[in-house]
Amino acid sequence: MGTIATIAWVSYHRRTELLAEHLGSTLHFVSAGRQGDLLRLPWRYLVQTRRTWSILVRERPDVILVQNPPIFLALVVWAFCRSHGGGYVIDSHTGAFVSPGWARTLWLHRLLSHSALTTLVHNVHQEDIVARWGCPHFLLAYTPGDFSVSEPVSLGNGFNVAVISSFREDEPTDAVFLAAHRCPDVQFYFTGNPHILGTEVLAQKPKNCHLLGYLPYRRYVGLLRAADAVMTLTTRDHTLLMGGFETLSIGKPLITSDWPVLRDYFYLGTAHVHNTPADIAEGVRAVQADHAKLQRDILTLRDIRDEEWRQKIEEIRSVMWQGTTSG
Structure with a gap:
């Protein structure tokens, strides 16, 4: 080879x-x-x-x-x-x-x-x-990773949601802030550089939203492991989110946007929400209320996607070497 x-x-x-x-x-x-x-x-x-x-x-x-x-x-x-x-x-x-x-x-x-x-x-x-x-x-689509090495992260008591974010224009950050107002007992931990956020968006941030900034990868993995659920949203259709794959690999209930491609791929252990404050808050409450079942379901989905991956990576190798030898 x-x-x-x-x-x-x-x-x-x-x-x-x-x-x-x-x-x-x-x-x-x-x-x-x-x-x-x-x-x-x-x-x-x-x-x-x-x-x-x-x-x-x-x-x-x-x-x-x-x-x-x-x-x-x-x-x-x-x-x-x-x-x-x-x-x-x-x-x-x-x-x-x-x-x-x-x-x-x-x-x-x-x-x-x-x-x-x-x-x-x-x-x-x-x-x-x-x-x-x-x-x-x-x-x-799914590319599994080994997330066994991480830096421990200590979060507060209660229900904690890690929000995978880069604060780009295709992320409904303002809607998440407004949703957090509706869930005062839930703590939201945002990754990504908050300095690119506008003052109008930052003015909507409640006290239960914590902006952690850009995290080294080991600490980032530690955050996902410590959270009760992980949120990653996009306003852009036809987009599979790497944050969803990371959440799946780690085995945490997922909250993501209600686009067809995301609904089809993450069909277990996931709350799909429209990118509005009311729907995001409702999705958080749904995961909070049914956390144990969603936790089991996301692990089932991980097993399914891992088996698909093992087949696909062998097919990719075959395509690569057949193409070079035939050429």
């Missing part, structure tokens, strides 16, 4: 790290400058291209797994495979399909997916898109 290199143009991404671990791949997070700085974007891509090419020349992998977005990383890897041989797999995240900026590059995504060994997609909506392109594709 040959070698695999995994490349992502970000400073860190847990799913990509887990995929590399499961595939026995080398892992390279190639970052440069500050994300979001559009004026320096051409410079950043140039630096990342040179670093990526240098890594690939040094390792000469048989298969390269690339995280998308940005799709331009896949373009660089396509060029490398054309000149040096080997094949590549595109791991296309939700943003590659639905974010306004990346949606404008779907024509390039389609061309590169035609040449790829396969394109990994996260849900059936994305699978339908790549299937219509006539490109090889593989649906891989």
